[in-house]
Amino acid sequence: MATDNLTHLAAFAAVARHRSFRRAGAELALSTSAVSYAIRALEERLGVGLFHRTTRSVALTEAGQRLLERLQPALDQVHDALDEMNQFRATPSGLLRINATRAAVATQLSPRLAAFMAAHPDVRVDLTENDGLVDIVHEGYDAGVRLHEFVPEDMVAVPLGPALRGLIVASPAYLQRRPAPQHPHDLLMHECIRFRFASGHIYKWQFERDGHALEMDVPGRLTLGEQSTIIRAVLDGLGLAYVLEDAARAHLQAGTLVTVLEEWSEPFAGFVLYYPRQRQMASALRAFVDHLRG
Template sequence: MTSDLSELDAFAAVARHRSFRKAAVERGVSASALSHALRSLEDRLGVRLLNRTTRSVTPTEAGRQLLARLDPALAEIADALAALNSFQDVPAGTLRLNVPRLAARFLLAPILADFTAAYPRVQLEIVTDDLLVDVVGQGFDAGVRFGESLARDMIAVPIGRPQRFVVVAAPGHIAARGIPAEPRDLMAHACICRRFPSGSRYAWEFERDGQALTVTVDGPLVLDDDEVMLRAALDGAGLAYLSEGHARDAIAAGRLVTVLDDWCQSTARLFLYYPSRRQMPPALRALIDMLQGR
């Protein structure tokens, strides 16, 4: 009994995502075509692999066992194909990245035109997602995250400058509410809160003279997008905790002012990371070289 490898790969994608729609987007096909392929596979095997309802798709017990065996095998095949790229004179193929929105805007967007011009045989696919995902399980070649978020079995390469985070507010807001003298004073101020994709709220981090401090702030807004936070701060909605690079233009123009500068000394670094057991594709090496060159 034989099955087409593309059908098995399609099953693995649907089972991982638990969604025909998401798997279809990943594979560049329609959800209906993917559903048809999976039904054909189940008919040929004589085993139901997926439980389908109008709201969810989950692997059956047979599907879970098959996926557990398939994932390592498909990864080995992907590694074997990636190894062949090293024999090519120029990088080629598809390179899939999972990156947070901030990195997509400020690190990747400025180099996209240059990269595609320099490597026309590479198709670069970027998925912006602030949720920390399993890049291997989700079919990505690499991801970008801050260093403290990375799993230990990943090879991490620093990209971009270290990012300092600052507390900013509109001058009018400061004139009306006053200046916090120390981080704990923020608890009495209107702050623009940050919510992670997991649903938890970010506690603002500070450091001075080796003393680290976190403050759980509160306020009228809970947001998950830096651009919206910046706009809200500019409009006087409250204090915001943003990367200095993101707020630099508004600070230089006097539209925002910084507070607690002596407590905003720590920096964070973005890393591009990929599985340590995989050989780096030439296209990924080319992208890293371009990012580090900037």
């Protein structure tokens, strides 16, 4: 009975984090039906409903929220105790959950994953691609990957690569129709393709020259949420866009894209892997950090 109780409580915490029975099952290596059974059994034992369920969403009831608040510290202690035992293993093991932006996955993580997983066969990696700002502690992730400027100050940050640069790019065809801007303020007279974060926030274009910084909420009829889609729209001549230099490099070298206002594009701190400051660090995360630093 005690083992069943712990399993049911772990299933409850996972569903509460993910707001999804399917994703909770993936984390726990259980089928969706097994997670549903565990939740039903726990609700029957407690005599209260823990989740509001619809065909589209899962949300905690008031009772479920109260249970999660009381339960999470204890589950964290159990997790830390079990992971402390991993320190006595010859090799790291366990599940490593990372939440990273798509650009960081493509340029920084994917090239490193094969070597890491080959070197650590007992580690499982669950990598979520998400361009929004995520509370990795609340959502149950071991680490996140974001641009340094978006990382909370109380996190440990490990640089993943060199400084980055944002560029304003256009297609040659667009610049045949419209004169190239000579100053950021000239963008007010152009079609600008804007970027929308997953949170719904519209990115303001940032410029810096000779110590003078400028931020602009540029005009534009087209707003997109994927950098690859934005580059496609620029290639189609739909306007100017602010993109990472790495993402546009191949097109710049081929001449299908050109830069404008490049003198206003100063490098900035790039992607970092970050994780909470804590006394006990999971062995899988420690191995991954060592791999990145190596």
